[in-house]
Amino acid sequence: QVQLVESGGGLVQPGGSLRLSCAASGFTFSSYAMSWYRQAPGKGRELVAHITSIGDNTNYANSVKGRFTISRDNAKNTVYLQMNSLKPEDTAVYYCYVWLGTTYWGQGTQVTVSS
Secondary structure (H helix, E strand, C coil): CCEEEEECCEEECCCCCEEEEEEEECCCHHHCCEEEEEECCCCCEEEEEEECCCCCCEEECCCCCCCEEEEEECCCCEEEEEECCCCHHHCEEEEEEEECCCEEECCCEEEEECC
């Protein structure tokens, strides 16, 4: 079955960095675009970044442009989110997402940016 397993979250000070990973299984990873979403307390889930199946095109939310980078390693069935210059407003649960004709989400990983 399809599985998306996120890791790499944690507590970081403002201005710090984290790298999230999402290990995928149960489908042909290299054939599908992947996305990262986040959900802050009391808010809806929002798209953070998106990458095409072969990684030739990426898109970002305006709030993270220039600070976050999405990438993928199709040999490892893994998508990454490098987060730099983190701000308190980046605090959220971060989810990996894929559309395979139906929606699949990972379990999420908590990112907390606080001094």
